[in-house]
Amino acid sequence: MSEIQQLYQQLILEHNRNPKNFKEIEHADCKLEGYNPLCGDQITIFLKLENDVISDIGFQGKGCAISKASASIMTTMLKGKTKAEAAEIFNKFHKMVTDGTIGENVGKLEVLAGVHKFPSRVKCAILAWHTTMKALDEIKAEDGKR
């Protein structure tokens, strides 16, 4: 496979065309906007938590195929996970798209491994994740206040 085919794998193109969980969630516990100043892309993450478990997650926004597919795959992977599990998946993902290391049990995230060969696209792939991690942190902070 050429580098460009590794970047735009079939699964990525499919998620770009028909993204999963591309939806607003009413009464979300947290709604957070993320922004990529490099390209102007914008994403909004919606999160619902039940006893520390992500019970629903959705996203909206404008972005390239990589950012959209990454967000779409992320939502399918994080639903049903605890915050700690989500953070662990994020760390694996982060490592994979920055240095190409494919960790254990990354599952279908592996289709995004090709991104590490395109440094200018890492920010596209990671935008939804950073926003989600920040959203989880905010929920945590609010929990602390209660």
Added chain:
Amino acid sequence: MMNFDVEKIRAQFPMFAGKDKPLIYLDNAATTQKPQSVIDAVTKYYSEYSANVHRGIYAISEKATHEYESARTRIAKFIGADFEKSIVFTRGATEAINLVAYAWARHNLNPGDEILITEMEHHSNIIPWQLAARDTGATLRYIPIDETGTLVESEKYINPKTKLFAITQQSNVFGTTNPVKELTEIAHSFGAKVLVDAAQAMPHLMVDVVDLDCDFLAISGHKMLAPTGVGALFAKQEILEEMEPFLGGGEMIEQVTMETATWSEIPQKFEAGTPNIAQAIGFGAAVDFINQIGIEKIKDYEGEMTRYAIAKLSEISGMQIYGDLFCRGPVISFNVSGVHSHDLAQLLDMENIAIRAGHHCAQPIMRKLDVPATARASFYLYNTKAEVDALCEAIEKAKWFLATD
């Protein structure tokens, strides 16, 4: 004057030579490729007379000073300035604008005064004024643009409170060429000073500071074949004489005591520290290169290619071109429905075609158009219609790849 022979011109650019798949470089609004003569001028300085300027009492320093000052003179002549000391070398157009924002605006603006710019400015002609307004209490106002990238009712926004009017001569997104001469006249009638950002215009059309009558002109070297790291500020002599220094250091002083100092004559007053000598000399060589062809010929050639490109791109289904289709410089911003500009740029790169994708350092324009980003193809004197054809083919291929239809 020689005829416009694009193949002969291309042959002078090493970046286009001897490749299996030649580079199709369509990001000239970002920076341009360099001809051999510019590269040689830089190399020659470093290999034959590398020395500081305005200091050494020895031959190579005198030679360096001579070449550096000769570049200044040629740049002055290129923009019709009758006094070469009204050219201050800077790191680029951004620094030229900041120089005015710090050394002029902060000493001349007061609360209640207005700085007027336009909605089509590059961030480099927005942020320095936001900061100057913040520091002086002046108000920053914008002349709006419509969806074709044209200024709307500019005259309405110029008033007696306007102390500085800063405007781009050509938009880096729409390619719009603004009527800067007419607007300068109006601004002057209210006593305002006028800064023209010529970074995008000067590579492509004749800029004459006497005709424009602008007070300041910000110039970029690397967008007109010169090395990066060099640009210039033109300012009227009397304004430069009165202005406070910008950066302090060596070169810009006359007498220094422990407590105070007096300033050098212009333009050295504004050139603290060792300048980008090689780059400035390279800038002189770039001006020579353009003069040998003739800026009017370049403008005509690019105009024809831009019209051709707009016609060809318009044939692509789902294509949206931003700005006025008929009257513009060689810059085309566009989007293809269903294809994000980032993906497009990435896929075109596989065909060795370089375009820009993003917000082009003009986020207010993107908000106006209600798009996160656009693709942008921008031409220069070495581009060809065959390259435009290749661009269109590659866009069709990208659409197919992402299966948008």
